Amino acid sequence: MASEFFDKVYKVVRQIPEGRVTTYGHIARFLGTGRSARVVGYAMNASHNDASVPAHRVVNRKGVLTGKHFFGGSTLMEDLLKSEGILVVEDQIQNFEQCIWDPMEHLDQAAYFTDLIE
């Protein structure tokens, strides 16, 4: 069962468009927790049960595919990103700054919070 926090994370991650990525920190900040980026990553781990969450588009702040090992231990995550036009070399996203998709600039925080308060 995903807690409220997890739900927020999933919802945001689902909004990430193809060819774009974001970081745990960005999501955490968007949710207002700021320093709970860890929990975001933890949520991703739990999200494996939910295929609608494109966890492969979420990387750490350096653009490194830290969670690729959790994608079946293969290059699946890397391959998925490449399929979306993202350059990945040795688990690191190239042109990372170009691919970054900051939820703060594309989503409305208030909308998310109110939606989850119900």
Add this chain to the structure above:
DNA sequence: CACCTGACTGAAT
């Protein structure tokens, strides 16, 4: 019920 761990990050030393 208390302690440990984890796909992170930024500040401090």
Add this chain to the structure above:
DNA sequence: AATTCAGCCAGGT
């Protein structure tokens, strides 16, 4: 400049 520490939250042991 590099390494360590602490903070955050949930879930497992």
